[in-house]
Amino acid sequence: MRGAPGIGKSALLEYAERTATGLRVLRASGVESEMALPYAALHQLCMPLLERRRNLPDLQCEALETVFGLRSGPAPERFLVGLSVLSLLSDASEDGPQLCVVDDAHWLDRESAQILGIVARRLLAESVALFFGSRERPADLIGLPELEITGLRDADAATLLDSVTSVRLDPRVRERFVAEARGNPLALLELPRVLTVTQMAGEFGLPHADGLPDRIEQGFQARIDGLPEQARLLLLVAAAEPTGDPMLVRRCAERLGIASPSDLAGEMDGLLTFGVRVVFRHPLVRSAVYGSANRRDLRTVHLALAEAVDGVADPDRRAWHLAAAAFAPDESVAAELERSAGRVRARGGPAAAAAFLQRSVALTSDGSLRAERALLAADATFLAGGLEVARDLIDVAERHAREEFQRVRAHLLRSHIVFASGLDDKGPLMLLSAARRLEPFDRDLARRTYLLAWGSAAYGATNRDSMLRISRAMRELPLPENAPSALDLIVRAFALLITDDRAAALPYLRRALAALPAHPPEDLMKWGWAAFGLTAFLWEDAIMTETPARMIEIVRAAGVMSDLPIYLHALGVPVTMTGDFAAAASIAVQADSATAVTGMPIAQHTRLLLAGMRGREEEAVPLITTTIEESVASGQLNGVSSAQWAASILYNGLARYEPALSAARATLQSANALTSQWALPELIEAAARTGDHASAHGALSDLAEAAEPCDTDWAQGILTRCQALTSDGGDADGLYRQAIDRLGRTTLRPELARAHLLYGEWLRRDRQRTEARTHLRTAHEMFSSIGMEAFAERARRELLATGETVRKRKGPVPAAAELTAQELQIALLARDGLSNPEVGSRLFLSPRTVEWHLRKIFTKLEISSRRQLSQVLPRDEDGTSG
Structure with missing residues (x-):
């Protein structure tokens, strides 16, 4: 519910509470002065339910305990916290419906707002309602x-x-x-207090309606000014203490020598009431009290509150009050704020830490300490998305830095900000400079920075010279003679890909992948993206799936959900290439769920490849077009590459070779080194079919350079298949047979089926109709079973040309066809033995929503239990039997 101050939002929320018969009511309110304290509002809302946290999966239970200060540990990602709160509310709803009422949502701390937004969007089958009251529409x-x-x-x-x-x-x-009140109840109620009798009776009315909140606040201010001094001071204590804890307010009042609230109740003109909580008549009263107080009274009250707060149970709130009481640099308070920043980062992430660290910087007088705290504050502020404020803090750090390492770290942070700002070529080169300067101080950080510079250049709109400069610098890095780490080897492999060739890079890549198991998960989360990115160059189908699958396990175990969409797509693409479309679609649904929750903009690589390989033009083209437009707008050229690659596959399947050739060329122009090799076979096939032999042979030369160093069945099978396409006479026959033999040893069923199709097409044109039918029939059956409809139709037409009658297959497996993509994903996970909470964790759903979907699935499939899922969705139907 959204509306102006005094319009009646709080009254409507209170009405909802009073009339919520049979519902458990959970309540929270945003407080302006508490916006810097992470999860403050969420703590209010969930505290009555925290005992139920033990009913949740361990990772979710630990996440809640960490953000609510019940255990120490690294900060859980807000997406994991959101899923945990969703599960907590879902579990509570097993005992009856839950009504969550959140007033003054415009003043929620950022972490609580984000989590409640995540929860609200995922509610479906739970007996949970969320009501928000807010002046404006909060972004989250x-x-x-x-x-x-x-x-x-x-x-x-x-x-x-x-x-x-x-x-x-x-x-x-x-x-x-x-007319001028515009129906604002509070304005009408306060009118007799704001205006004199003469004004009420005469022609002097309200100001323009746009000034109503200010006028109402002024009215409250006039009432406050007329109160006795002790009543005004008690109001200020209540305004400065945002939790509404009556015992804390009473303790503070005693320290200030203020009479007890019960003694002053009759002197506060109904502006403040004491009960289970301390409640102002309206939020505008709180802001009027606090905003009009003089600095001396504010410092006095905050200092008294700091003394009254339990410093052991709530050290961060004590530190915040001490900071509000400080009027000059104070090292003891600044140090306490820095310690609090570390604790609140563990609970609320960088945004919460930034608020404490920024205040810590302001209260620090020592230059070196000020530089160090400014760096910490800049880092936290940058991670929280405050680029401009982070720049200002870096300026402070550079002015006061006394050590070279501080200046280098400031330069690194500035490089990150420039890159995040999307300033073309500047970001990667600044990161390169930062990496070089880091070498004497932190070797691993320097190498991670080199990788980031390389990756930002490879994936963005960076010119070739910059890419070469970065790669040459990486190639010059010394490699430890004894047992170099996987990070060392990956850096060298990346460099050699650009400065030398793939043949030079591959030995280092193989050694890097062999060294990966020796590294702890926390290392892999820092640079694991580079490891799976390089696996494409090995042309080994098993490694292509195993590496991202391992990373998915690691990030899920750690609760690092922001990285999950990246790794899911890294797994979804090779799984699609095996022809396991059901499993790939399942991964795509998981990636969509993770992307929706994290808000991370990422191209739908798995869906693009699925669409291209399925061959349904009416579905594929809109997705391809939208992806290209959005990727160009955001500068994510890998999204353009994936979309064009999918288009080239789509049009080759449809036997429309001119657009296939155009899309393949566009792929090579926009692609980075990680994906261009996969577009080469599409270009060769399209060019051969259109008679563009020069383009076909040129691409074949590039493919040979990429594949020949890799003596794998995948690499050699694709290479010989493409060589057969560009060969004349008897050489083609042997090459096609060799391709079928090599690809038959891989898990890449679509590539094997395409080899049979191309060989069958060649045999038919060579008038070997009987032999052609054998391969075309095999291709048709394989394409149909996989779900590659365009290629299956292409094979069917070729069979017709040999004189064999072939009926069109009638689409997908009947059981799977009954289900939506999300329902199929849930059904497959449940079939594979995952519990409802485990399925929910994968898809960011509550267990009750999973159960609700399962009931619909059982109805559609005409079964009654999970055990029957393996009968109606056998593993050989979705391609997961291997």
Whole structure:
């Protein structure tokens, strides 16, 4: 519910609470002065349920305990926290419906707002309702159903005004008051307190409606100014203490020598009430009290609150009050804020840490310490998305730095910001400079920075000279003679790919992959993306799936959900290339779920390849077109590459070779070194079919350079198949047979089927119809079983040309066809033995939502239990039997 201050949001939320018969009500409120404290509002909401955390999966339980300060440990990702809160509410709803009421959502701390937004978007089958009241539309809640509160109708407004007015109003004056109040109940209720009797009776009314909140606050301020001094001070204590804890307010009042709240109750004009919580008549009262207080009183009250807060149980809130009380640099407070930043980072991530560290910098006088804290604050602020503020903090760090390492770290941070800002070629070269300067101080960090520079150049719009400069610098790095790490070897392999050739890089890549198991998961999470990126150059289908599959296990175990979409697509592409479309679609659904929760913009690589290989033009073309447009706009050229590659496969399947050739060429122009080799076979086939022999032979030369150093069945099978396409006479026959033999030893069924198709087409053109039918029939059956509809139709037409009658296959497996993509994913995971919580963790759903989907799945498949899923969805149907 959204509307102006005083419009009635809080009253409607209170009405919802009172009338929520049979529902458990959980309540939280955003508080402006508490916005820097991570998970403050979420703590209010979930505290009554925390005992139920033990019913959750271990990783989710640990995440909740960490963010609520019940255990120490690294900060869990907010996506994992969101899933944990969703599971907690879902578990609580087993005992009855839950109503969550969140008032003043515009003042929620960022972490709570993000988590509640995640939860709200994932609610489906749970008996949970979330009501938010907010002045404006909070960014983290955009997209939720909303109701704009516009105030009372004129007749009702007039009735309300009459009920609180002690003087008889001139009808024209009353009409004016009603019109200018625009139905705002609080404005109408406070009118008799704001205006004098003379003003009420005369022609002096409200200011323009746009100033109503200010005028209402001014009215509250006038009432506050008229209170006794002790009542005003007690109001200030309550305004500065955002949790509404009556015991804490009383302890602070005692320290300040203020009479007890019960003694002052009659002197506060109804602006503050004490009960289970300390509650202001309206949030504008709190802001009026705090905003009008003088600095001396603010420092006095915050210092008293710091003394009253339990420093052991709540050291961070104590530090925050001490910081608010400080009026000059204070090293003890600055150090306490720095320690608090470390704790709140573990609970709330970089945004929470940034708030404490920025204040710590302001209270630090020692130059070297100020530089160090500014660097920490800049890093946290950058990670939280505050690029401009981070730049300012880097400026502070550079001005006060006394050590070279501090200056180097400042340069590295500035490089990250420039790269994140999308400033073309500057970011990668700045990262290169930072990597060189880091060499004497932190060897591993320097190498990770080199990799980041290389990757940013490879995936962005960087010119060739920059890429070469970065690669040459990496090639010059000394390689330890005894047992170089996988990181050392990956850096060398990346460099050699550009400075030399693939043949030079491959030995280092193989050694790097062999060394990976010796590295702990925390190392792999820092640079594992580079390891799986290089596996493509080995042309080994097993390694292509095993490496990202391992990374998925690692990031899931660590709860690092932000990286999950990247690794899921890294697995989904090679799985699609095996022809296991059901498993690939399942991975794509998981990637979509992770992307929706993380908000990370990433091209749908798996869906693109699936669409191209399935060959349904009406589905593939819109996805390809949209991906290209969005990737160009965001500078993600790997998205353009994947889309064009998918288009080349699509049009080769449809036997429309001119657009296939055009798409393959576009792929090579936009692609980075990691994917270009896969477009070469598409270009060769399309060029051979259109008679562009020069392009076909040129691409074949490039393919030979990429594949010949890799003596694998995949590499040699693809190479000989493409050589056969460009050969004349009897050489083609032997090459096709060799390709079929080599590809038959891989898991790449689509590539084997295409070899049979091309050989069958060649045999038919060579008038060997009987032999052609054998290979074309094999190709047709394989394409049909995989789901490659365009290629299957191409094989069917070729069979017809040999004189054999072939009926069209009728589409996908009937059982799977009954289900949506998400339902199929849930069914397959449940079939494979995953519990509802485990399925929910994969798809960011609550266990109750998974159960709700399963009931629908059972109905569609006409079964009654999970055990029957393996009967209606046998493993050989979805291609997962191997």
